């Protein structure tokens with residue numbers, strides 16, 4: 415069950431307003447152009463920012479996410495009809511033969527157990543064509559991003575179309591590495607409604623991610639920086655491993 419921040423109908427509607435700088439997505443668009451790419455599978459597509467960007471550049475796109483409320487937000491966006499939206503996760507996808515699979519916005523960190531992560535990698539692998547690519551990011555544990563979140567005590571207020579001003583506070587509720595838990599509290603200032611969302615993320619190190627990719631049928635081609643967040647993220651570029659070329 416996805417966290418309320420993605421699955422609660424009100425919180426899904428405010429997600430983009432609090433995540434407004436999507437300069438991170440340009441790097442994924444550039445990566446799609448590195449190889450002959452037609453069909454892209456965006457796993458954990460959320461409110462569809464990358465899927466719709468890619469569709470606008472002529473790619474065929476499938477976006478999958480278990481949070482129905484986020485998909486509903488995505489479907490209302492311009493050009494959303496160009497994307498095939500699937501409510502679900504990577505473990506139960508139809509046959510796709512995708513050229514590229516992506517996970518942006520640190521989706522890789524929502525998989526808390528080794529088993530969930532392995533099943534997701536295998537599900538994506540089955541949806542890729544032979545030698546298709548998988549590209550995703552994850553926060554570097556050594557950068558200890560949660561310390562910044564804990565220091566971030568000031569509320570953020572955004573004006574959300576149709577909902578008015580919304581205030582968000584974040585609090586780190588537990589650090590038991592590799593797991594970090596935090597709570598968002600949203601206050602809808604027009605009517606005083608308060609909704610909270612609790613999340614736990616897993617911070618995997620580079621070696622751990624690389625071995626999990628190898629164990630689940632991928633060859634790691636590169637580990638890059640996220641150009642918009644230097645030093646903070648690993649961007650893994652992997653290839654479905656089928657035969658040597």
Ligand SMILES: C[S@@+](CC[C@H](N)C(=O)[O-])C[C@H]1O[C@@H](n2cnc3c(N)ncnc32)[C@H](O)[C@@H]1O
Pocket residue numbers: 415416417420421457458459460461462463464478479480481484502503504517518519520521524
């Ligand atoms: C931080 S959001 C990122 C959304 C989107 N990729 C973006 O960049 O805006 C994480 C997303 O992962 C999704 N998610 C949670 N559990 C998942 C799972 N088991 N499989 C796929 N996606 C999942 C959430 O519903 C949410 O949309």
